[in-house]
Amino acid sequence: SFKKVDALSKEEILRFEQLKLRNTTILVVGAGGLGAPAILYLGANGVGRLGIADPDTVAVNNLHRQVIHTEASTDTSKAESAMRAVHAIDSTCEVVTYPFALTSENALEIIREYDIVIDATDNIGARYLLSDACVLANKPLVSGSALRMDGQLTVYHHNNGPCYRCLHPVPPPIDTVSKCVESGVLGVIPGVIGTLQALEAIKVAVGLHNDDPSFLIFSGLTTPMFRTMKLRGRKKDCIACGDNPSLTDLIDYAEFCGTADSDKSQDLFLL
Amino acid sequence: SFKKVDALSKEEILRFEQLKLRNTTILVVGAGGLGAPAILYLGANGVGRLGIADPDTVAVNNLHRQVIHTEASTDTSKAESAMRAVHAIDSTCEVVTYPFALTSENALEIIREYDIVIDATDNIGARYLLSDACVLANKPLVSGSALRMDGQLTVYHHNNGPCYRCLHPVPPPIDTVSKCVESGVLGVIPGVIGTLQALEAIKVAVGLHNDDPSFLIFSGLTTPMFRTMKLRGRKKDCIACGDNPSLTDLIDYAEFCGTADSDKSQDLFLL
Amino acid sequence: MAELKINVEFSGGMELLFKNIRKHTLAIPAQSKVNPSGPATLQDLIFYLRDNLMTEKKDLFVDKDTVRPGILVLINNVDWELCDELEYQLEDKDEIVFISTLHGG
Amino acid sequence: MAELKINVEFSGGMELLFKNIRKHTLAIPAQSKVNPSGPATLQDLIFYLRDNLMTEKKDLFVDKDTVRPGILVLINNVDWELCDELEYQLEDKDEIVFISTLHGG
Ligand SMILES: [Zn+2]
Numbered sequence: 001s002f003k004k005v006d007a008l009s010k011e012e013i014l015r016f017e018q019l020k021l022r023n024t025t026i027l028v029v030g031a032g033g034l035g036a037p038a039i040l041y042l043g044a045n046g047v048g049r050l051g052i053a054d055p056d057t058v059a060v061n062n063l064h065r066q067v068i069h070t071e072a073s074t075d076t077s078k079a080e081s082a083m084r085a086v087h088a089i090d091s092t093c094e095v096v097t098y099p100f101a102l103t104s105e106n107a108l109e110i111i112r113e114y115d116i117v118i119d120a121t122d123n124i125g126a127r128y129l130l131s132d133a134c135v136l137a138n139k140p141l142v143s144g145s146a147l148r149m150d151g152q153l154t155v156y157h158h159n160n161g162p163c164y165r166c167l168h169p170v171p172p173p174i175d176t177v178s179k180c181v182e183s184g185v186l187g188v189i190p191g192v193i194g195t196l197q198a199l200e201a202i203k204v205a206v207g208l209h210n211d212d213p214s215f216l217i218f219s220g221l222t223t224p225m226f227r228t229m230k231l232r233g234r235k236k237d238c239i240a241c242g243d244n245p246s247l248t249d250l251i252d253y254a255e256f257c258g259t260a261d262s263d264k265s266q267d268l269f270l271l
Numbered sequence: 272s273f274k275k276v277d278a279l280s281k282e283e284i285l286r287f288e289q290l291k292l293r294n295t296t297i298l299v300v301g302a303g304g305l306g307a308p309a310i311l312y313l314g315a316n317g318v319g320r321l322g323i324a325d326p327d328t329v330a331v332n333n334l335h336r337q338v339i340h341t342e343a344s345t346d347t348s349k350a351e352s353a354m355r356a357v358h359a360i361d362s363t364c365e366v367v368t369y370p371f372a373l374t375s376e377n378a379l380e381i382i383r384e385y386d387i388v389i390d391a392t393d394n395i396g397a398r399y400l401l402s403d404a405c406v407l408a409n410k411p412l413v414s415g416s417a418l419r420m421d422g423q424l425t426v427y428h429h430n431n432g433p434c435y436r437c438l439h440p441v442p443p444p445i446d447t448v449s450k451c452v453e454s455g456v457l458g459v460i461p462g463v464i465g466t467l468q469a470l471e472a473i474k475v476a477v478g479l480h481n482d483d484p485s486f487l488i489f490s491g492l493t494t495p496m497f498r499t500m501k502l503r504g505r506k507k508d509c510i511a512c513g514d515n516p517s518l519t520d521l522i523d524y525a526e527f528c529g530t531a532d533s534d535k536s537q538d539l540f541l542l
Numbered sequence: 543m544a545e546l547k548i549n550v551e552f553s554g555g556m557e558l559l560f561k562n563i564r565k566h567t568l569a570i571p572a573q574s575k576v577n578p579s580g581p582a583t584l585q586d587l588i589f590y591l592r593d594n595l596m597t598e599k600k601d602l603f604v605d606k607d608t609v610r611p612g613i614l615v616l617i618n619n620v621d622w623e624l625c626d627e628l629e630y631q632l633e634d635k636d637e638i639v640f641i642s643t644l645h646g647g
Numbered sequence: 648m649a650e651l652k653i654n655v656e657f658s659g660g661m662e663l664l665f666k667n668i669r670k671h672t673l674a675i676p677a678q679s680k681v682n683p684s685g686p687a688t689l690q691d692l693i694f695y696l697r698d699n700l701m702t703e704k705k706d707l708f709v710d711k712d713t714v715r716p717g718i719l720v721l722i723n724n725v726d727w728e729l730c731d732e733l734e735y736q737l738e739d740k741d742e743i744v745f746i747s748t749l750h751g752g
């Protein structure tokens with residue numbers, strides 16, 4: 001029962017494009033709740049080279065979210081632990097680990113080695129840092145975030161879409177900024193977003209991420225759980241990605257975001 | 272800066288309900304593409320007892336989707352391999368394995384041991400079997416499915432919602448039925464649905480899944496990726512869950528679905 | 543002759559029956575063919591799709607006078623079972639989704 | 648006095664500022680207060696929410712005459728930047744979402 005078709009399906013294109021994925025390098029920044037599934041699925045699905053950056057060590061009380069790590073890896077580097085998990089599934093996958101923090105000093109050099117960057121970090125300073133670095137190095141940035149029962153996903157600096165600064169030229173007041181509080185955070189929430197980050201990165205890699213800029217909003221306890229928002233494009237007056245950018249190098253992001261005083265970021269009122 | 276609130280947030284309720292989750296037993300049927308993340312997140316998040324049923328053994332060419340298994344587990348039971356993955360994350364999690372197929376003969380007895388069932392299977396016969404068994408045993412069924420770049424998710428037989436038979440009283444023609452073809456199936460697609468199945472099961476367990484029946488439709492390559500459909504309720508004339516059910520025991524599902532001749536299910540035209 | 547603009551989407555593999563195109567915008571007659579004295583219904587839409595957008599394998603979409611088993615129909619994101627099914631009267635700019643139920647995992 | 652029915656939703660933690668309630672249906676005057684000769688705008692809605700639904704921590708929602716940095720506004724699922732932002736003229740049954748950008752992971 002041979003069936004002629006008028007066009008290849010997107011799925012067939014995807015299959016032929018497996019070679020493209022094999023020749024793509026992807027850097028995942030953060031091997032925590034978001035990074036765990038993103039790393040696992042990218043490593044298992046034939047990415048050419050996978051970079052994993054995380055300065056922290058594995059802690060047992062995070063394992064419910066960071067399901068790529070194990071009790072046996074407690075107190076060892078998260079980046080190395082994540083690499084071991086990938087290699088257990090595909091021993092041939094090329095993984096490069098960066099068991100330290102990306103900073104204004106080293107981020108550009110590392111990011112320039114990759115085709116696509118995944119922001120799986122957990123703080124606002126890192127988000128501005130990665131956005132600026134991806135604009136300066138001209139790389140697409142697949143950004144995910146999660147807190148409590150909510151998550152958000154978007155692809156920045158891709159297809160004439162916005163960068164993080166186009167959306168947020170000014171950082172929020174420090175009272176509203178917080179790191180992820182462990183208690184009450186269900187592991188599945190960052191799990192959903194991290195898995196979708198892997199999908200978006202694969203779509204970018206094989207050239208199937210061509211839609212207008214959008215922003216996915218996930219609320220685990222509401223119906224519907226997902227909402228897709230049509231997003232502004234690149235802003236011509238953006239200091240990072242605009243027509244006349246004034247930002248020509250990375251800056252001090254802790255100072256920019258007012259998070260240098262880390263006590264404040266423990267504020268109980270979380271937005 | 273103590274802040275009074277008028278009501279507990281849903282998230283706070285969830286936290287207090289962790290005890291409920293600890294006292295809930297969940298059976299995951301299928302430790303493949305959907306089951307892998309569902310098992311991983313449920314096992315890591317404090318479910319009281321986790322049942323894992325799968326008759327198959329680990330195959331290397333499925334590892335890109337079934338990221339709970341490893342090269343080292345090749346040719347061993349998937350159920351046992353999944354248990355090892357859970358125990359690596361939480362050695363205290365109580366896991367029971369069923370390294371064989373659920374059938375009309377054994378399904379009811381096993382399902383009666385659990386509070387919630389997750390359908391992470393890959394064929395239509397199993398889907399009718401689990402739905403009927405969950406109606407007869409009066410258990411909610413968190414059902415997920417995935418093929419190519421699409422996925423679907425719903426909770427059956429819960430809150431006066433429909434069962435699988437309410438939606439599909441008659442099985443589809445055999446030409447349109449197929450098992451998951453490995454090639455071209457991105458691991459992340461079942462990954463997204465399986466992770467959401469874990470979330471839905473947790474919501475059911477702690478009593479936060481109270482919305483009207485809905486059906487989540489996921490298309491990895493379209494914008495928006497997710498669509499939520501308002502679903503019919505329980506049908507009074509359903510032979511399984513209706514007011515006067517005629518189905519009082521499990522039946523022969525291969526015969527019912529016409530899949531007994533397994534050659535047919537390899538048809539290349541997949542819907 | 544008055545026409546209705548109807549947005550049709552195929553999902554879950556249904557699109558393979560329609561030239562691999564997921565989203566279609568159609569202009570269909572506002573008058574029913576099935577019941578010429580009345581307005582166009584969802585059944586008219588199904589027949590229109592079968593007769594105008596399909597060349598083969600029509601039985602994988604239509605079975606007698608309705609969609610084949612295994613296909614769910616959404617009318618503006620609501621299960622058609624809640625909207626009179628085949629008798630639903632089409633309205634301009636309606637969004638109709640035909641979705642094949644998946645069994646894989 | 649004419650009123651507009653506006654559906655407001657808070658997401659990403661914003662709901663904590665509004666009694667932990669995510670979805671609100673409001674009836675707000677169709678006439679602008681900010682610009683009394685014109686129709687109500689998104690800025691009117693923001694002030695209405697601040698003055699009628701908040702008792703404290705108003706600075707975590709409003710900064711001068713707009714929402715504070717870090718909040719995205721959706722008008723019928725479209726980024727308000729594409730819809731005149733504060734000057735957008737409200738329409739009956741509009742769906743407005745205020746969403747706090749998350750940084751956790
Ligand atoms: Zn920009």
Ligand SMILES: [Zn+2]
Pocket residue numbers: 433434435436437438505506509510511512513
């Ligand atoms: Zn039923």
